[in-house]
Amino acid sequence: xxKILFSDKLDNCVERxxxxxxxxxxxxxxxxxxxxxxxxxxxxxxxGLILTDRSIKxxxxxxxEPMLRYTIKKESIDTDECLPPSGPRIIxxxxxxxxxxxxxxxPLFGWDYKDEYWFQRRNESVIVTIACTKADDFxxxxxxxxxxxxxxGSDVLLRPLAGGKGWVVEEVTDRxxxxxxxxxxxxxxxxxxxxxxxxxxxxxxxxxxxxWLQNPENFESRFWKEISMRCIGCASCTFLCPTCHCFxxxxxxxxxxxxxxxxxxxxxxxxxxxxxxxxxxxxxxxxRWRQRIMHKFNYFPGKFSVNSCSGCGRCSRQCPVxxxxxxxxxxxxxxxx
Amino acid sequence: MSIEEQYxxxxxxxxxxxxxxxxxxxxxxxxxxxxxxxxxxxxxxVDRLVLDDACIQNLSGYLVSEGLLSDEKRVAVFLRPEGIxxxxxxxxxxxxxxxxxxxxxxxxxGTEVKALKGIHVEEFSDVINSIKKGAPEAKEEELFEKxxxxxxxxxxxxxxxxxxxxxxxxxxxxxxxxxxxxRCIVDSxxxxxxxxxxxxxxxxxxxxxxxxxxxxxxxxCGNCDRACPVNIPLRLINHxxxxxxxxxxDHFAGMSKTQEPVLASFKKDDSETFIL
Numbered sequence: 001x002x003k004i005l006f007s008d009k010l011d012n013c014v015e016r017x018x019x020x021x022x023x024x025x026x027x028x029x030x031x032x033x034x035x036x037x038x039x040x041x042x043x044x045x046x047x048g049l050i051l052t053d054r055s056i057k058x059x060x061x062x063x064x065e066p067m068l069r070y071t072i073k074k075e076s077i078d079t080d081e082c083l084p085p086s087g088p089r090i091i092x093x094x095x096x097x098x099x100x101x102x103x104x105x106x107p108l109f110g111w112d113y114k115d116e117y118w119f120q121r122r123n124e125s126v127i128v129t130i131a132c133t134k135a136d137d138f139x140x141x142x143x144x145x146x147x148x149x150x151x152x153g154s155d156v157l158l159r160p161l162a163g164g165k166g167w168v169v170e171e172v173t174d175r176x177x178x179x180x181x182x183x184x185x186x187x188x189x190x191x192x193x194x195x196x197x198x199x200x201x202x203x204x205x206x207x208x209x210x211x212w213l214q215n216p217e218n219f220e221s222r223f224w225k226e227i228s229m230r231c232i233g234c235a236s237c238t239f240l241c242p243t244c245h246c247f248x249x250x251x252x253x254x255x256x257x258x259x260x261x262x263x264x265x266x267x268x269x270x271x272x273x274x275x276x277x278x279x280x281x282x283x284x285x286x287x288r289w290r291q292r293i294m295h296k297f298n299y300f301p302g303k304f305s306v307n308s309c310s311g312c313g314r315c316s317r318q319c320p321v322x323x324x325x326x327x328x329x330x331x332x333x334x335x336x337x
Numbered sequence: 338m339s340i341e342e343q344y345x346x347x348x349x350x351x352x353x354x355x356x357x358x359x360x361x362x363x364x365x366x367x368x369x370x371x372x373x374x375x376x377x378x379x380x381x382x383v384d385r386l387v388l389d390d391a392c393i394q395n396l397s398g399y400l401v402s403e404g405l406l407s408d409e410k411r412v413a414v415f416l417r418p419e420g421i422x423x424x425x426x427x428x429x430x431x432x433x434x435x436x437x438x439x440x441x442x443x444x445x446x447g448t449e450v451k452a453l454k455g456i457h458v459e460e461f462s463d464v465i466n467s468i469k470k471g472a473p474e475a476k477e478e479e480l481f482e483k484x485x486x487x488x489x490x491x492x493x494x495x496x497x498x499x500x501x502x503x504x505x506x507x508x509x510x511x512x513x514x515x516x517x518x519x520r521c522i523v524d525s526x527x528x529x530x531x532x533x534x535x536x537x538x539x540x541x542x543x544x545x546x547x548x549x550x551x552x553x554x555x556x557x558c559g560n561c562d563r564a565c566p567v568n569i570p571l572r573l574i575n576h577x578x579x580x581x582x583x584x585x586x587d588h589f590a591g592m593s594k595t596q597e598p599v600l601a602s603f604k605k606d607d608s609e610t611f612i613l
Binding site: 063137229233234235238239240248266316322324326327 | 499524566
């Protein structure tokens with residue numbers, strides 16, 4: 001016997017969570033794009049999507065975040081720190097690649113400096129992930145040694161029942177157990193079993209790619225130029241990526257008063273590494289694409305023992321010129337054979 | 338022989354004789370319905386070229402990649418009529434020498450691929466002329482008509498909602514053949530003319546600056562619209578501005594390589610007393 005949450009009871013859960021003071025967030029379609037947003041009713045959720053266009057990152061690391069307001073006076077500078085809006089929330093219906101992406105970024109945001117914007121949101125969020133029964137051509141979690149039912153980064157993992165009637169509930173963390181205590185009486189014991197998981201074909205051999213990347217001889221390989229020749233240098237891949245985490249700090253205002261903001265930045269941009277002298281150590285798009293791949297599969301794991309990629313495939317799915325991590329690692333796989 | 342085969346043969350001839358150093362065309366993509374830009378510089382690779390109705394991307398922007406044309410060698414490129422117009426504009430704006438560009442012209446009518454006769458940009462003026470003639474009567478899409486009928490307040494709300502989605506990834510700019518500036522105004526930070534933040538103001542600033550900058554220059558190839566990862570219907574803004582420019586100045590962007598840029602030229606007998 002397993003614990004089941006039936007779909008037709010989901011709205012009761014939403015009500016229950018809301019009364020318990022939680023903001024309920026989930027995948028929705030808004031203005032011709034799928035994203036995560038707060039909802040009032042279960043009917044607003046779009047749980048049939050393979051994956052939202054926008055990643056769950058937006059909820060923890062927004063594209064533009066105020067850090068402080070400042071006023072420069074003759075003798076002093078007044079500052080007024082801005083912290084993210086506080087309050088517990090439950091994110092219902094994330095996909096395993098998105099949820100695990102947040103766990104991948106935890107060590108980064110807590111490394112030499114504990115990023116309070118990130119951790120306040122992390123600590124106040126319960127992530128309820130739904131395992132995937134569908135995948136598309138771009139999904140690649142299995143190539144990253146993850147699976148359509150990875151529970152990494154999730155507080156609760158739900159496995160869909162055959163026929164879409166509901167989900168088998170697996171509580172993963174204490175935070176998840178706590179949030180589901182409020183709906184204990186809504187859950188039902190049943191012998192229903194979960195539907196088969198999505199079949200996600202393995203697209204490359206990660207270990208051999210990593211070995212190739214770690215070989216210093218390959219840093220100057222012609223490969224980088226060839227693979228990235230069509231890259232137009234936009235930040236679509238990095239901004240949609242659940243694990244890309246680079247930001248820039250900007251002051252907006254006039255000479256005396258303004259607001260300091262933390263804005264997404266991207267290694268795809270030429271400006272990213274531009275020195276004030278005009279010299280740019282990553283002066284070509286191929287050097288920038290190499291950096292992105294090296295960072296995710298060589299430098300980041302070197303520091304945090306985990307790859308900075310959860311296999312969602314958004315980079316390839318949305319690329320205007322049909323590039324992406326998948327193709328690059330597939331080609332590296334071939335080179336390393 | 339299909340057009341694809343004809344063009345492969347022509348590419349092989351041009352490359353083997355050294356008439357061009359590179360052919361920029363389309364190759365198979367990661368899924369059956371995707372095509373991707375392909376750069377061919379050896380005859381052995383010519384058979385990778387694909388030409389069918391899925392070849393949509395305007396490839397002209399690659400021609401102004403830093404250093405590509407600086408050795409004065411010729412480059413061949415697969416272009417639809419919009420792409421050919423883009424070559425005219427790039428030449429008129431001194432970004433390339435049209436003599437260096439060998440055109441593999443094609444158009445797609447429904448699902449049928451049609452070859453366009455000619456090699457150099459001047460030879461396509463009839464094609465461009467006929468598009469200009471058809472432009473005022475061309476059927477506009479439903480969403481465009483809907484926006485046209487809105488009150489200014491409703492229209493503002495519509496775009497506010499659309500621009501709210503903008504993440505400033507600059508895919509629109511990077512995909513655009515007309516956005517060739519080595520340093521875009523938004524990347525200029527001494528002073529910071531445009532906010533880098535993708536908040537309401539920053540997003541409006543960026544999208545409106547871009548719309549004005551492309552007025553009279555946009556060929557409506559749709560690269561920006563397709564590149565936008567958050568599905569902002571950018572084509573509609575550009576189309577509206579192109580209509581304005583056509584109506585006000587009888588200017589259709591990319592008619593010839595000597596056409597004067599509409600917003601960067603003036604006439605002594607202009608009815609306006611002030612130049613914006």
